[in-house]
Amino acid sequence: MKLEKDINIYDVARLAGVSITTVSRAINRPNMLKPDTLEKVYEVMKEINYTPNALAQGLVLKSTKTIGVIIANINNPFYGEMVKAIEVTASKEGYTIILGNTDNDISKEEKYINMFLKKQVDAIIFAGGRRIDEKSNDNIFRASRSVPVILANHKLDGDNIYSVIADEEEGTKLAVSYLLERGHKRIAYINGYKDSYPSIVKRESMISVLDKAGLNFSEELEISAESDDVKGGFDACMELLEKKAAFTAVFAANDLMAIGAIKALQKKGVRIPEDVAVVGYDNIYLCSYVTPELTSVTQNISELGIQAVNFIIKHFDKKPVKNRLKCLKPKLVVRKSC
Amino acid sequence: MKLEKDINIYDVARLAGVSITTVSRAINRPNMLKPDTLEKVYEVMKEINYTPNALAQGLVLKSTKTIGVIIANINNPFYGEMVKAIEVTASKEGYTIILGNTDNDISKEEKYINMFLKKQVDAIIFAGGRRIDEKSNDNIFRASRSVPVILANHKLDGDNIYSVIADEEEGTKLAVSYLLERGHKRIAYINGYKDSYPSIVKRESMISVLDKAGLNFSEELEISAESDDVKGGFDACMELLEKKAAFTAVFAANDLMAIGAIKALQKKGVRIPEDVAVVGYDNIYLCSYVTPELTSVTQNISELGIQAVNFIIKHFDKKPVKNRLKCLKPKLVVRKSC
DNA sequence: TTGTAGGCGTTATCAT
């Protein structure tokens, strides 16, 4: 039996008694056709449930209206939110999303880039903070030799490369300053992957803020989590607690780690925020679900995704894009945890 | 400048001094070629960074090694977990995932089905519980006229349709029985979309369990949330609380709603589990992050996704698949909330 | 307003 997907433009043409050109025009340039013809063709298309083959279209048009999205892990609210925004925005513009989970594994990333390129995506979005290392950047540059590349929450300079970042220096300033205002002088810092772009920026910003307040960034209060998730935050905070480090506040480089820290503190019977205040980063929706609700810096994850897609639209608009870097402003969202 | 993606098989052939057939064989049937020839071709391919064009391949092979995944909302831990599992499993088998967020909107679903079919996906997975209505089923049947369709967490009978479900009747039994054993007699039930397959199954199972225990399912303790998320659960539970319904336990049709209920109870100063016990469903990872940690029924979301992909593999194995329905067994995971 | 024919990049068939 002939599946519906195997019906092609010739079938329509034959049944409508026209040439394939006419059918093609019925789809792409309807007003080039005489109303009668158009209607006749439409009728047949409905009847036999014709769908154009995007492979064939893509082959000749040299565009697939597909965007490849590379992320560490969709099963992580940060990426979930980002991908959602990307998908919704892209969909409005007629684009489809294809997804690649790297689990922070650079060889998987390579694999996906190749796959996406092979599938002729129109653009690739790298979502999320990335390690700062050469191989990682090589991947980006290589991809950019074929398609425009958009970095969401990371930046890099290059011809075909666009970056949209949140101002994490400023965001960190907001968080740390707030803690200082509330009288905290010994603030622990739970870092994520310590060679990732966001981690480094935050760390430096924190040092600078403390410095201006005449305080030292104490190395013994800094700890790098094994993984940038709840477990990583939990373990890191536990370690701090167990070596009896003295601190009255915790600043974590992302919310998941902050939630882990909360769990650790609670396990040790430390009250939040009475004994120790906790501030996270990213303002994922979980912040309102945990107890106590988590104070966090919002960098509007959705906006990051939306702007990433906007860059793609602009890129293909052909009006040369003046600025290939977009920077979003953060805000502090104060809740119960400090 | 010629982008790398515009390099084709002719370029390789010319540079290697062979025909395009030979190049094609170097890719697909290497051992048909003389080692010398093979190496020469490989060399050129590396040098100019050649990547086969999957559109052209797909056109002739009639397969894109792509799976369309339709979900309500990626930014929901339940779907996040499912998609993650699907993506990872599919990737191992050489498939790529393309994503469609419907936000439970049936017209968006239609749009995505069309898009996926147009893009010649090899199969479509509908992930998550679905409304029981005709239009919704029509979508599934229509898709199945072109490609195999896999339902994850829903079931439907049809030629080209595969279903993998968790046994929610059994799962509900586990949850409700446990509550009964702990002495609860008045159990509130927070329903999700009341016409969705999972909601209906759970409701009926609950009635049956109560019945066997000689108890009535009390309609005044049942409430349908506006949305099957935290806000929906919160509002629903608030409503119950405000009309002074008397209950000592809450069973919610999914974890997000259970978390919402916890929030509502806490807001009203009700202690959990001392005053009211709460049980959720799905066992999303959030269960361990909330306070108190949420008791829930696990239906192994990842497994649901994995089995969905396995059905696709089997389908194309051509050995006729005997059973197109797979049913997974649930377990109760007891935590602090009851 | 409509049709003919060439090309998009690949694989597969049939020769050689």
Added chain:
DNA sequence: ATGATAACGCCTACAA
């Protein structure tokens, strides 16, 4: 062991 050539389904000059 290798090559020429016809599909695959569509779009788009160019012709009529």
